[in-house]
Amino acid sequence: MALATKKLPSAKLRSAAFKRVRADHSAELAGDYVEMIADLIDERGEARCTDIAMRLGVANATVVKTLKRLQTAGLITQEPYRAIFLTVEGWKMAEDGRRKHAIVEKFLLALGVSQETARIDSEGIEHHVSTETLRAMGKFLARNGG
Protein backbone atom coordinates (compact mmCIF):
# COMPACT_ATOMS: atom_id res chain seq x y z
CA MET A 1 0.00 0.00 0.00
CA ALA A 2 2.92 2.34 0.48
CA LEU A 3 5.15 2.68 -2.54
CA ALA A 4 2.88 1.70 -5.37
CA THR A 5 0.09 4.15 -4.60
CA LYS A 6 2.23 7.10 -3.63
CA LYS A 7 0.85 9.52 -6.19
CA LEU A 8 -1.15 7.30 -8.52
CA PRO A 9 -4.92 7.48 -8.64
CA SER A 10 -6.66 4.37 -7.34
CA ALA A 11 -7.92 1.73 -9.70
CA LYS A 12 -11.44 3.01 -9.21
CA LEU A 13 -10.46 6.54 -10.14
CA ARG A 14 -8.52 5.32 -13.14
CA SER A 15 -11.39 3.27 -14.44
CA ALA A 16 -13.67 6.30 -14.14
CA ALA A 17 -11.68 8.02 -16.88
CA PHE A 18 -12.10 5.10 -19.25
CA LYS A 19 -15.75 4.83 -18.40
CA ARG A 20 -16.20 8.46 -19.34
CA VAL A 21 -14.42 7.90 -22.63
CA ARG A 22 -16.74 4.98 -23.42
CA ALA A 23 -19.77 7.05 -22.50
CA ASP A 24 -18.49 9.91 -24.66
CA HIS A 25 -18.27 7.54 -27.58
CA SER A 26 -21.89 6.47 -27.37
CA ALA A 27 -23.01 10.09 -27.24
CA GLU A 28 -20.63 11.11 -29.98
CA LEU A 29 -22.43 9.66 -32.95
CA ALA A 30 -25.74 11.16 -31.89
CA GLY A 31 -24.03 14.52 -31.52
CA ASP A 32 -22.48 14.34 -34.95
CA TYR A 33 -25.78 13.45 -36.54
CA VAL A 34 -27.88 16.17 -34.97
CA GLU A 35 -25.20 18.77 -35.61
CA MET A 36 -25.07 17.76 -39.23
CA ILE A 37 -28.84 17.70 -39.55
CA ALA A 38 -28.98 21.20 -38.07
CA ASP A 39 -26.35 22.37 -40.55
CA LEU A 40 -28.24 20.88 -43.48
CA ILE A 41 -31.50 22.46 -42.40
CA ASP A 42 -29.82 25.85 -42.07
CA GLU A 43 -27.92 25.55 -45.32
CA ARG A 44 -30.54 24.11 -47.60
CA GLY A 45 -33.81 24.12 -45.72
CA GLU A 46 -34.00 20.38 -45.14
CA ALA A 47 -31.93 17.38 -44.16
CA ARG A 48 -32.02 14.28 -46.31
CA CYS A 49 -30.58 10.86 -45.72
CA THR A 50 -28.29 11.00 -48.71
CA ASP A 51 -26.63 14.25 -47.71
CA ILE A 52 -25.90 12.96 -44.24
CA ALA A 53 -24.48 9.75 -45.66
CA MET A 54 -22.26 11.67 -48.06
CA ARG A 55 -20.93 14.08 -45.48
CA LEU A 56 -20.25 11.36 -42.94
CA GLY A 57 -18.76 9.08 -45.55
CA VAL A 58 -20.96 6.09 -44.70
CA ALA A 59 -23.54 4.07 -46.61
CA ASN A 60 -27.11 5.19 -46.85
CA ALA A 61 -28.42 2.16 -45.04
CA THR A 62 -26.17 2.94 -42.10
CA VAL A 63 -27.71 6.37 -41.81
CA VAL A 64 -31.21 4.96 -41.90
CA LYS A 65 -30.41 2.58 -39.08
CA THR A 66 -28.83 5.26 -36.96
CA LEU A 67 -31.70 7.67 -37.54
CA LYS A 68 -34.01 5.07 -36.09
CA ARG A 69 -32.01 5.06 -32.89
CA LEU A 70 -32.06 8.85 -32.80
CA GLN A 71 -35.82 8.83 -33.23
CA THR A 72 -36.18 6.35 -30.37
CA ALA A 73 -33.94 8.61 -28.32
CA GLY A 74 -36.28 11.53 -29.02
CA LEU A 75 -33.78 13.65 -30.91
CA ILE A 76 -35.38 13.65 -34.36
CA THR A 77 -38.70 13.05 -36.06
CA GLN A 78 -39.22 11.61 -39.52
CA GLU A 79 -41.83 10.06 -41.74
CA PRO A 80 -41.07 7.49 -44.44
CA TYR A 81 -39.52 9.01 -47.57
CA ARG A 82 -39.59 12.50 -46.09
CA ALA A 83 -37.02 14.94 -44.76
CA ILE A 84 -35.69 14.74 -41.20
CA PHE A 85 -36.52 17.19 -38.42
CA LEU A 86 -34.97 17.86 -35.06
CA THR A 87 -37.01 17.83 -31.87
CA VAL A 88 -36.53 20.57 -29.32
CA GLU A 89 -34.11 18.35 -27.52
CA GLY A 90 -32.35 17.61 -30.79
CA TRP A 91 -31.87 21.32 -31.46
CA LYS A 92 -30.52 21.82 -27.99
CA MET A 93 -27.97 19.09 -28.48
CA ALA A 94 -27.03 20.45 -31.90
CA GLU A 95 -26.49 23.97 -30.54
CA ASP A 96 -24.42 22.61 -27.70
CA GLY A 97 -22.28 20.68 -30.13
CA ARG A 98 -21.82 23.64 -32.43
CA ARG A 99 -20.77 25.86 -29.56
CA LYS A 100 -18.27 23.33 -28.33
CA HIS A 101 -17.03 22.60 -31.79
CA ALA A 102 -16.50 26.26 -32.60
CA ILE A 103 -14.51 26.88 -29.44
CA VAL A 104 -12.28 23.86 -29.93
CA GLU A 105 -11.63 24.68 -33.57
CA LYS A 106 -10.85 28.32 -32.89
CA PHE A 107 -8.67 27.29 -29.99
CA LEU A 108 -6.60 24.99 -32.17
CA LEU A 109 -6.19 27.75 -34.73
CA ALA A 110 -5.09 30.15 -32.00
CA LEU A 111 -2.63 27.53 -30.85
CA GLY A 112 -1.04 27.73 -34.25
CA VAL A 113 -2.18 24.70 -36.22
CA SER A 114 -3.36 24.91 -39.83
CA GLN A 115 -6.98 25.46 -40.80
CA GLU A 116 -7.18 21.96 -42.19
CA THR A 117 -5.79 20.30 -39.07
CA ALA A 118 -7.98 22.41 -36.80
CA ARG A 119 -11.02 21.28 -38.74
CA ILE A 120 -10.12 17.61 -38.61
CA ASP A 121 -8.78 17.39 -35.05
CA SER A 122 -11.60 19.42 -33.56
CA GLU A 123 -14.04 16.86 -34.92
CA GLY A 124 -12.48 14.18 -32.76
CA ILE A 125 -11.52 16.26 -29.74
CA GLU A 126 -14.85 18.04 -29.38
CA HIS A 127 -16.55 15.11 -27.74
CA HIS A 128 -13.94 14.54 -25.08
CA VAL A 129 -13.63 18.03 -23.71
CA SER A 130 -15.12 18.70 -20.29
CA THR A 131 -16.80 21.94 -19.31
CA GLU A 132 -13.75 22.92 -17.34
CA THR A 133 -11.36 22.43 -20.25
CA LEU A 134 -13.75 24.22 -22.57
CA ARG A 135 -13.76 27.18 -20.24
CA ALA A 136 -9.96 27.17 -20.13
CA MET A 137 -9.89 27.18 -23.93
CA GLY A 138 -12.31 30.09 -23.94
CA LYS A 139 -10.08 32.05 -21.58
CA PHE A 140 -7.08 31.35 -23.76
CA LEU A 141 -8.98 32.66 -26.77
CA ALA A 142 -9.94 35.81 -24.90
CA ARG A 143 -6.31 36.43 -23.99
CA ASN A 144 -5.03 35.64 -27.46
CA GLY A 145 -7.50 37.53 -29.56
CA GLY A 146 -9.93 34.76 -30.49
Add this chain to the structure above:
Amino acid sequence: MALATKKLPSAKLRSAAFKRVRADHSAELAGDYVEMIADLIDERGEARCTDIAMRLGVANATVVKTLKRLQTAGLITQEPYRAIFLTVEGWKMAEDGRRKHAIVEKFLLALGVSQETARIDSEGIEHHVSTETLRAMGKFLARNGG
Protein backbone atom coordinates in the same frame (compact mmCIF):
# COMPACT_ATOMS: atom_id res chain seq x y z
CA MET B 1 -21.64 25.79 -57.28
CA ALA B 2 -21.07 29.39 -56.35
CA LEU B 3 -22.62 30.43 -53.09
CA ALA B 4 -22.85 27.17 -51.20
CA THR B 5 -19.20 26.23 -51.52
CA LYS B 6 -17.74 29.67 -50.94
CA LYS B 7 -15.67 28.77 -47.91
CA LEU B 8 -17.02 25.40 -46.89
CA PRO B 9 -14.97 22.26 -47.40
CA SER B 10 -16.42 19.89 -49.97
CA ALA B 11 -18.45 16.88 -48.92
CA LYS B 12 -15.48 14.66 -49.63
CA LEU B 13 -13.20 16.73 -47.41
CA ARG B 14 -15.80 16.83 -44.67
CA SER B 15 -16.27 13.09 -44.71
CA ALA B 16 -12.51 12.62 -44.41
CA ALA B 17 -12.63 14.12 -40.93
CA PHE B 18 -15.32 11.70 -39.80
CA LYS B 19 -13.49 8.81 -41.37
CA ARG B 20 -10.41 9.73 -39.39
CA VAL B 21 -12.43 9.87 -36.20
CA ARG B 22 -13.81 6.40 -36.89
CA ALA B 23 -10.35 5.08 -37.63
CA ASP B 24 -9.05 6.68 -34.43
CA HIS B 25 -11.70 4.87 -32.48
CA SER B 26 -10.69 1.43 -33.73
CA ALA B 27 -7.06 2.14 -32.87
CA GLU B 28 -7.95 3.65 -29.53
CA LEU B 29 -8.80 0.52 -27.61
CA ALA B 30 -5.63 -1.22 -28.72
CA GLY B 31 -3.65 1.81 -27.63
CA ASP B 32 -5.28 1.90 -24.21
CA TYR B 33 -4.63 -1.79 -23.66
CA VAL B 34 -0.96 -1.81 -24.61
CA GLU B 35 -0.30 1.36 -22.63
CA MET B 36 -1.91 -0.18 -19.60
CA ILE B 37 -0.07 -3.45 -20.04
CA ALA B 38 3.20 -1.53 -20.27
CA ASP B 39 2.34 0.35 -17.08
CA LEU B 40 1.50 -2.85 -15.24
CA ILE B 41 4.73 -4.53 -16.34
CA ASP B 42 6.72 -1.51 -15.20
CA GLU B 43 4.87 -1.15 -11.93
CA ARG B 44 4.57 -4.74 -10.81
CA GLY B 45 6.64 -6.84 -13.16
CA GLU B 46 3.75 -8.46 -14.97
CA ALA B 47 0.37 -7.74 -16.48
CA ARG B 48 -2.59 -9.89 -15.57
CA CYS B 49 -6.07 -10.00 -16.95
CA THR B 50 -7.72 -9.00 -13.71
CA ASP B 51 -5.66 -5.86 -13.22
CA ILE B 52 -6.42 -4.66 -16.73
CA ALA B 53 -10.13 -5.34 -16.23
CA MET B 54 -10.12 -3.46 -12.94
CA ARG B 55 -8.32 -0.43 -14.26
CA LEU B 56 -10.44 -0.22 -17.39
CA GLY B 57 -13.61 -0.83 -15.45
CA VAL B 58 -14.80 -3.70 -17.67
CA ALA B 59 -15.53 -7.37 -17.05
CA ASN B 60 -12.80 -9.95 -17.14
CA ALA B 61 -14.26 -11.78 -20.07
CA THR B 62 -14.22 -8.59 -22.10
CA VAL B 63 -10.50 -8.24 -21.52
CA VAL B 64 -9.86 -11.84 -22.56
CA LYS B 65 -11.72 -11.31 -25.80
CA THR B 66 -9.92 -8.09 -26.60
CA LEU B 67 -6.53 -9.60 -25.79
CA LYS B 68 -7.19 -12.21 -28.45
CA ARG B 69 -7.62 -9.49 -31.03
CA LEU B 70 -4.44 -7.81 -29.86
CA GLN B 71 -2.59 -11.09 -30.18
CA THR B 72 -3.88 -11.55 -33.71
CA ALA B 73 -2.78 -8.00 -34.42
CA GLY B 74 0.72 -8.88 -33.27
CA LEU B 75 0.80 -6.48 -30.32
CA ILE B 76 0.97 -8.96 -27.43
CA THR B 77 1.89 -12.57 -26.71
CA GLN B 78 0.27 -14.78 -24.11
CA GLU B 79 -0.11 -18.40 -23.11
CA PRO B 80 -3.15 -19.79 -21.34
CA TYR B 81 -3.29 -18.89 -17.65
CA ARG B 82 -0.08 -16.90 -17.86
CA ALA B 83 0.87 -13.23 -17.74
CA ILE B 84 0.70 -11.03 -20.83
CA PHE B 85 3.71 -9.71 -22.73
CA LEU B 86 4.11 -7.01 -25.32
CA THR B 87 5.78 -7.67 -28.65
CA VAL B 88 8.32 -5.21 -30.00
CA GLU B 89 5.54 -3.57 -31.94
CA GLY B 90 3.39 -3.52 -28.83
CA TRP B 91 6.08 -1.71 -26.87
CA LYS B 92 6.49 0.80 -29.65
CA MET B 93 2.79 1.55 -29.64
CA ALA B 94 2.77 1.81 -25.85
CA GLU B 95 5.68 4.25 -25.82
CA ASP B 96 4.03 6.33 -28.51
CA GLY B 97 0.84 6.45 -26.52
CA ARG B 98 2.62 7.39 -23.31
CA ARG B 99 4.50 10.18 -25.03
CA LYS B 100 1.33 11.57 -26.53
CA HIS B 101 -0.61 11.14 -23.33
CA ALA B 102 2.04 12.93 -21.28
CA ILE B 103 2.12 15.91 -23.62
CA VAL B 104 -1.64 16.27 -23.75
CA GLU B 105 -1.99 15.97 -19.98
CA LYS B 106 0.79 18.47 -19.26
CA PHE B 107 -0.66 20.78 -21.86
CA LEU B 108 -4.06 20.77 -20.21
CA LEU B 109 -2.46 21.49 -16.86
CA ALA B 110 -0.52 24.38 -18.37
CA LEU B 111 -3.76 25.65 -19.83
CA GLY B 112 -5.05 25.94 -16.31
CA VAL B 113 -7.37 23.01 -15.71
CA SER B 114 -7.25 20.92 -12.54
CA GLN B 115 -5.11 17.82 -12.14
CA GLU B 116 -8.22 15.66 -12.06
CA THR B 117 -9.72 17.11 -15.23
CA ALA B 118 -6.39 16.96 -17.05
CA ARG B 119 -6.13 13.29 -16.22
CA ILE B 120 -9.63 12.46 -17.37
CA ASP B 121 -9.83 14.65 -20.48
CA SER B 122 -6.39 13.68 -21.72
CA GLU B 123 -7.52 10.08 -21.79
CA GLY B 124 -10.16 10.91 -24.36
CA ILE B 125 -8.34 13.62 -26.29
CA GLU B 126 -5.07 11.75 -26.65
CA HIS B 127 -6.31 9.58 -29.48
CA HIS B 128 -7.64 12.39 -31.62
CA VAL B 129 -4.62 14.64 -31.67
CA SER B 130 -2.64 14.81 -34.90
CA THR B 131 1.12 15.16 -35.06
CA GLU B 132 0.74 18.79 -35.97
CA THR B 133 -1.46 19.60 -32.99
CA LEU B 134 0.81 17.63 -30.70
CA ARG B 135 3.74 19.71 -31.88
CA ALA B 136 1.80 22.90 -31.26
CA MET B 137 1.05 21.71 -27.74
CA GLY B 138 4.72 20.97 -27.23
CA LYS B 139 5.66 24.48 -28.33
CA PHE B 140 3.12 25.96 -25.99
CA LEU B 141 4.61 23.96 -23.14
CA ALA B 142 8.09 25.15 -24.01
CA ARG B 143 6.91 28.77 -23.97
CA ASN B 144 4.94 28.35 -20.76
CA GLY B 145 7.38 26.41 -18.65
CA GLY B 146 6.16 22.85 -19.19
Add this chain to the structure above:
DNA sequence: TTGAAAGTTTAGCATAGGCTAAGTTATATG
Protein backbone atom coordinates in the same frame (compact mmCIF):
# COMPACT_ATOMS: atom_id res chain seq x y z
C1' DT C 1 -1.25 -33.13 -0.34
C1' DT C 2 -5.48 -31.73 -0.94
C1' DG C 3 -8.99 -28.44 -1.26
C1' DA C 4 -10.69 -23.69 -1.33
C1' DA C 5 -9.92 -19.19 -3.25
C1' DA C 6 -8.37 -16.59 -6.92
C1' DG C 7 -7.59 -16.10 -11.54
C1' DT C 8 -8.54 -17.42 -16.45
C1' DT C 9 -11.15 -19.11 -20.16
C1' DT C 10 -15.35 -20.50 -22.80
C1' DA C 11 -20.02 -20.11 -24.17
C1' DG C 12 -23.66 -17.50 -25.25
C1' DC C 13 -26.09 -13.24 -25.39
C1' DA C 14 -26.87 -8.07 -26.59
C1' DT C 15 -26.15 -3.62 -28.88
C1' DA C 16 -23.80 -0.39 -31.92
C1' DG C 17 -22.37 0.66 -36.17
C1' DG C 18 -20.52 -0.72 -40.49
C1' DC C 19 -21.64 -3.05 -45.27
C1' DT C 20 -24.21 -4.88 -49.84
C1' DA C 21 -28.10 -6.21 -52.38
C1' DA C 22 -32.74 -5.97 -53.38
C1' DG C 23 -37.20 -3.87 -53.03
C1' DT C 24 -40.25 0.38 -52.63
C1' DT C 25 -41.64 5.22 -53.22
C1' DA C 26 -41.21 9.92 -55.17
C1' DT C 27 -40.08 12.92 -58.67
C1' DA C 28 -38.82 14.77 -62.88
C1' DT C 29 -38.79 14.45 -67.79
C1' DG C 30 -39.89 12.97 -72.31
Add this chain to the structure above:
DNA sequence: CATATAACTTAGCCTATGCTAAACTTTCAA
Protein backbone atom coordinates in the same frame (compact mmCIF):
# COMPACT_ATOMS: atom_id res chain seq x y z
C1' DC D 1 -49.10 10.40 -67.96
C1' DA D 2 -45.88 6.94 -67.98
C1' DT D 3 -41.67 5.66 -66.80
C1' DA D 4 -36.69 6.18 -65.70
C1' DT D 5 -33.86 7.85 -62.16
C1' DA D 6 -33.00 9.17 -57.72
C1' DA D 7 -33.95 8.61 -52.97
C1' DC D 8 -35.34 5.83 -49.31
C1' DT D 9 -36.17 1.39 -46.82
C1' DT D 10 -35.64 -3.52 -45.60
C1' DA D 11 -33.22 -7.69 -45.00
C1' DG D 12 -29.39 -9.90 -43.79
C1' DC D 13 -24.63 -10.10 -43.03
C1' DC D 14 -20.21 -8.83 -40.27
C1' DT D 15 -17.07 -7.14 -36.47
C1' DA D 16 -16.21 -4.77 -32.14
C1' DT D 17 -17.16 -4.31 -27.53
C1' DG D 18 -19.77 -4.97 -23.65
C1' DC D 19 -22.13 -8.48 -20.25
C1' DT D 20 -23.17 -12.97 -17.12
C1' DA D 21 -22.75 -17.67 -15.93
C1' DA D 22 -20.28 -21.75 -15.84
C1' DA D 23 -16.12 -24.43 -16.39
C1' DC D 24 -11.42 -24.93 -15.85
C1' DT D 25 -6.36 -23.93 -13.85
C1' DT D 26 -3.22 -22.26 -10.53
C1' DT D 27 -1.81 -21.16 -6.23
C1' DC D 28 -1.58 -21.06 -1.41
C1' DA D 29 -2.37 -22.62 3.07
C1' DA D 30 -4.04 -25.92 6.39
